[in-house]
Amino acid sequence: MHDKAWLAIGQLDDIPRAGARIVRTPGGCIAVFRTAADAVFALSDQCPHRGGPLSQGIVHGNSVTCPLHNWVISLETGEAQGADEGQVKRFPLKVDAGTIYIDGASLAEQA
Amino acid sequence: MPEQVPKRLVVIGNGMAPGRALERLFEAAPGAYEVTIFNAEPRVNYDRIMLSPVLSGEKTYEDIIIHDDAWYEANGVTLHTSAKVSEIDRQTKTVTSENGITAAYDKLIIATGSHPFVIPVPGHDLPGVNTYRDLDDVDAMMEAARAGGRAVVIGGGLLGLEAAAGLRMQGMDVTVLHLPASLMERQLDPAAGYLLERELTSRGIDVRCKSNTQEILSRTSNGTGPCVGGVKLDDGTEIEAEIVVMAVGIRPSVELAKEAGIETNRGILVDPTMRTSDPDIYAVGECVEAGGQCFGLVAPLYEQAGVLAAQLAGDAEPSFVPQATATKLKVTGVNLYSAGDFADGDGREEIVLRDASQSVYKRLVIEDDTLVGVVMYGDTSDGAWFFDLIKRKTDISDMRETLIFGQNYAGGEPLDPTAAVAALPGDAEICGCNGVCKSRITDTITAKGLTSVDEVRAHTKASASCGTCTGLVEQLMALTLGDAFDPAAVTPMCGCTDLGHSDVRRLIKAKELKTIPAVMQELEWSTSGGCAKCRPALNYYLVADWPDVYADDYQSRFINERVHANIQKDGTYSVVPRMWGGMTSSDELRAIADVVDKFDIPTVKVTGGQRIDMLGIKKEDLPAVWADLGKVGFVSGAAYAKGLRTVKTCVGTDWCRFGTQDSTGLGVRIERFMWGSWTPAKVKMGVSGCPRNCAEATCKDVGVVCVDSGYEIHYAGAAGLEVLKTELLCNVASEDEALAVIVALVQYYRETGHYLERIWKWTKRIGQDAITAQVVDNLETRKALFDRFVFSQKFAQVDPWEARVKGQDAHEFQPMADVARLEAAE
Numbered sequence: 036m037h038d039k040a041w042l043a044i045g046q047l048d049d050i051p052r053a054g055a056r057i058v059r060t061p062g063g064c065i066a067v068f069r070t071a072a073d074a075v076f077a078l079s080d081q082c083p084h085r086g087g088p089l090s091q092g093i094v095h096g097n098s099v100t101c102p103l104h105n106w107v108i109s110l111e112t113g114e115a116q117g118a119d120e121g122q123v124k125r126f127p128l129k130v131d132a133g134t135i136y137i138d139g140a141s142l143a144e145q146a
Numbered sequence: 147m148p149e150q151v152p153k154r155l156v157v158i159g160n161g162m163a164p165g166r167a168l169e170r171l172f173e174a175a176p177g178a179y180e181v182t183i184f185n186a187e188p189r190v191n192y193d194r195i196m197l198s199p200v201l202s203g204e205k206t207y208e209d210i211i212i213h214d215d216a217w218y219e220a221n222g223v224t225l226h227t228s229a230k231v232s233e234i235d236r237q238t239k240t241v242t243s244e245n246g247i248t249a250a251y252d253k254l255i256i257a258t259g260s261h262p263f264v265i266p267v268p269g270h271d272l273p274g275v276n277t278y279r280d281l282d283d284v285d286a287m288m289e290a291a292r293a294g295g296r297a298v299v300i301g302g303g304l305l306g307l308e309a310a311a312g313l314r315m316q317g318m319d320v321t322v323l324h325l326p327a328s329l330m331e332r333q334l335d336p337a338a339g340y341l342l343e344r345e346l347t348s349r350g351i352d353v354r355c356k357s358n359t360q361e362i363l364s365r366t367s368n369g370t371g372p373c374v375g376g377v378k379l380d381d382g383t384e385i386e387a388e389i390v391v392m393a394v395g396i397r398p399s400v401e402l403a404k405e406a407g408i409e410t411n412r413g414i415l416v417d418p419t420m421r422t423s424d425p426d427i428y429a430v431g432e433c434v435e436a437g438g439q440c441f442g443l444v445a446p447l448y449e450q451a452g453v454l455a456a457q458l459a460g461d462a463e464p465s466f467v468p469q470a471t472a473t474k475l476k477v478t479g480v481n482l483y484s485a486g487d488f489a490d491g492d493g494r495e496e497i498v499l500r501d502a503s504q505s506v507y508k509r510l511v512i513e514d515d516t517l518v519g520v521v522m523y524g525d526t527s528d529g530a531w532f533f534d535l536i537k538r539k540t541d542i543s544d545m546r547e548t549l550i551f552g553q554n555y556a557g558g559e560p561l562d563p564t565a566a567v568a569a570l571p572g573d574a575e576i577c578g579c580n581g582v583c584k585s586r587i588t589d590t591i592t593a594k595g596l597t598s599v600d601e602v603r604a605h606t607k608a609s610a611s612c613g614t615c616t617g618l619v620e621q622l623m624a625l626t627l628g629d630a631f632d633p634a635a636v637t638p639m640c641g642c643t644d645l646g647h648s649d650v651r652r653l654i655k656a657k658e659l660k661t662i663p664a665v666m667q668e669l670e671w672s673t674s675g676g677c678a679k680c681r682p683a684l685n686y687y688l689v690a691d692w693p694d695v696y697a698d699d700y701q702s703r704f705i706n707e708r709v710h711a712n713i714q715k716d717g718t719y720s721v722v723p724r725m726w727g728g729m730t731s732s733d734e735l736r737a738i739a740d741v742v743d744k745f746d747i748p749t750v751k752v753t754g755g756q757r758i759d760m761l762g763i764k765k766e767d768l769p770a771v772w773a774d775l776g777k778v779g780f781v782s783g784a785a786y787a788k789g790l791r792t793v794k795t796c797v798g799t800d801w802c803r804f805g806t807q808d809s810t811g812l813g814v815r816i817e818r819f820m821w822g823s824w825t826p827a828k829v830k831m832g833v834s835g836c837p838r839n840c841a842e843a844t845c846k847d848v849g850v851v852c853v854d855s856g857y858e859i860h861y862a863g864a865a866g867l868e869v870l871k872t873e874l875l876c877n878v879a880s881e882d883e884a885l886a887v888i889v890a891l892v893q894y895y896r897e898t899g900h901y902l903e904r905i906w907k908w909t910k911r912i913g914q915d916a917i918t919a920q921v922v923d924n925l926e927t928r929k930a931l932f933d934r935f936v937f938s939q940k941f942a943q944v945d946p947w948e949a950r951v952k953g954q955d956a957h958e959f960q961p962m963a964d965v966a967r968l969e970a971a972e
Contacts, residue, residue, distance in 0.1 A: 045962040056961065060965040087715075096677070132439075
């Protein structure tokens with residue numbers, strides 16, 4: 036993992052199960068999701084539809100439903116589900132001993 | 147071959163991991179080492195996994211001894227018991243124990259194990275506060291159990307639950323306190339955690355999740371000073387206890403190694419050959435950290451022991467790589483199994499099988515055509531087979547269709563679900579509750595030309611009670627009617643179930659389902675955790691049906707109800723404080739003006755519901771805004787809620803020359819009585835002081851029009867996508883009676899409405915006659931509905947803003963991190 040600059044952003048337990056928190060970055064907010072089964076994903080906090088804050092949506096399975104107009108976004112691929120089309124940028128992250136790390140290099144690309 | 151002089155091997159610790167390592171070593175290289183063991187405990191090596199059966203009385207200490215005295219003697223091992231090592235001197239290569247024994251080593255194994263974590267709450271050091279780690283702990287617990295009374299176990303993980311079950315079998319009353327929302331959350335998903343909780347509850351164990359211990363309370367016993375008297379939770383609840391067992395986790399015991407200058411982190415760091423930073427010193431067992439992980443289950447510890455033995459025997463090949471592990475709970479009669487990694491993740495899919503009548507839940511997690519995780523409850527017979535598939539990374543694509551049915555079906559043809567029902571004889575019982583057999587159902591379908599499950603229910607009573615045979619009845623209809631049967635006649639709640647809202651509500655009551663996982667298991671949801679459609683609906687139904695015991699699941703609520711404000715298109719929020727009946731004052735207006743200035747709120751708007759909306763507030767400012775508004779007595783206006791919104795009024799007899807009654811007073815009274823209640827969809831009300839109807843009461847969900855003789859009660863109006871004039875429910879003579887009817891009406895709607903169904907739609911579905919009968923004509927049902935509403939308000943009338951000003955859900959309002967700040971700090 037030499038090409039990644041892991042940046043600790045918090046603990047897994049900082050995020051409620053089936054919930055999300057945001058991380059502020061110079062390039063905009065990133066939504067960090069924790070599923071009911073403790074998988075963690077990071078996506079840009081902007082729905083491809085009208086820019087709604089995905090971090091505020093209901094997390095179900097490996098998806099989140101945008102709070103503005105109910106688009107369902109896959110946390111795994113960032114793609115809109117069903118008939119809707121669009122994709123949200125994903126950010127690599129890892130969880131080690133309960134600490135969540137995000138790839139600082141990918142944040143730089145975003146900005 | 148010349149006989150070699152045996153090397154001196156010293157082992158610190160006499161647990162299962164070093165025991166296994168020595169067994170393997172003696173097999174591989176007999177006579178190569180002269181072994182000395184230091185054991186802090188006064189005993190030989192025993193099977194710690196079997197402590198639970200000892201506690202429950204199913205086994206004795208003698209039954210669980212692994213190595214008896216003869217084994218040590220036969221292998222020439224010197225065992226120092228009750229000899230805790232206090233120092234490792236790496237210069238002279240010696241270890242010394244507290245009681246003064248020194249031994250020299252060529253190779254040293256550190257196997258100091260772990261120690262239980264004790265939550266440092268006040269009172270944690272009182273006599274009677276136990277951990278659950280070794281035989282001394284078990285002895286202390288059994289001693290306490292002889293006196294009877296209540297035991298409180300803190301921690302609902304593997305060890306805590308085994309301790310709880312054991313103490314219960316010893317005759318104690320047992321309460322388990324668990325901080326997370328479901329039991330054994332590290333090993334189980336919430337669905338399996340629910341089934342486990344139900345089983346333990348049925349055994350008389352009082353399980354309380356989401357319980358945070360604040361303090362261990364003391365009492366004075368006869369002449370022996372203070373000892374444990376109970377436990378106090380952070381919500382103020384106090385539970386009496388004769389004994390408290392802390393089982394919240396373990397920590398590797400690294401102090402000895404650390405003092406000797408050996409590299410440690412959470413555990414003693416070892417390479418894949420189990421060597422520490424000192425090449426002559428190895429570590430094994432729970433004290434070890436390898437590949438960033440620490441270990442508490444026996445399988446990886448035995449794996450480490452095997453690697454260590456091979457290394458000491460001169461075989462450099464084997465190395466320790468952490469692998470998937472399997473967990474079983476050792477409580478007699480509880481079948482529970484989890485293995486591998488069952489978190490959702492990239493490219494992962496799940497297969498879920500639920501059989502509510504047998505309390506069976508199975509979930510397989512699949513990634514790239516291999517099985518990576520399994521959770522099972524009830525029927526765990528295929529656990530070993532699934533675990534083997536996980537470890538071997540077997541390609542399961544060929545048997546995927548039948549995989550969840552286990553090994554016996556592996557590779558077989560997919561089953562036709564109706565074949566089994568078709569094969570049943572005519573007198574086979576389908577509905578156990580009402581004693582309805584197969585032929586009675588099929589004959590009735592044909593004779594009466596029935597086409598829906600509801601009709602079959604009405605004519606035969608099959609599936610009309612508990613509803614678990616609904617699936618069978620549907621299959622019978624499909625068999626009898628062929629393509630003419632459309633199971634979708636009832637619109638399912640969502641893609642996770644075939645049941646409609648009415649069925650789900652009926653079954654929640656009939657089967658007394660009181661948590662979301664309970665509903666999903668007992669009603670055989672096809673997903674493990676539901677979706678954004680069903681979860682908010684189930685959460686409402688449970689809040690409405692079990693107001694006193696259901697723990698509201700905020701993660702199943704839409705964002706507005708989760709943060710008690712309205713999300714706007716740009717991600718900011720709006721805030722609307724309650725103005726009772728549309729009345730306000732100079733103090734309130736001044737507070738609003740100050741808040742608008744202080745927080746630079748861009749838009750202030752008078753709403754259609756006679757109150758003031760502040761728009762464009764940043765999420766992180768919300769608690770501070772509420773704090774300022776709260777100082778003049780404002781509470782949340784619930785402008786975001788599927789609940790009571792506004793009661794709009796006119797000035798009535800207070801000022802108006804046409805007013806017939808005190809419409810303002812009645813509106814304020816209704817709002818003060820009903821605020822805080824959750825309803826299937828939003829509820830807006832109005833009270834007009836005369837038929838000129840300035841409060842527009844006749845297009846509201848519930849409206850009152852005052853007349854000279856009393857009050858007309860209206861309902862089922864709409865002024866949104868649909869515009870509908872209200873229906874007249876009844877005329878009453880007094881304010882008291884008006885309130886009684888309105889409350890009963892709303893409660894009836896709360897109990898029978900479908901989630902998101904406004905009152906006018908509900909009225910169309912239920913029928914005006916049924917509503918009139920329940921809330922107007924029958925005074926008994928009216929009273930009962932009224933009483934149930936009043937009961938639920940005890941739990942609902944808590945101002946959510948005040949709670950958040952005091953710190954509830956603080957995580958909702960703050961970002962987890964700010965990267966610019968993180969980078970600056972580095």
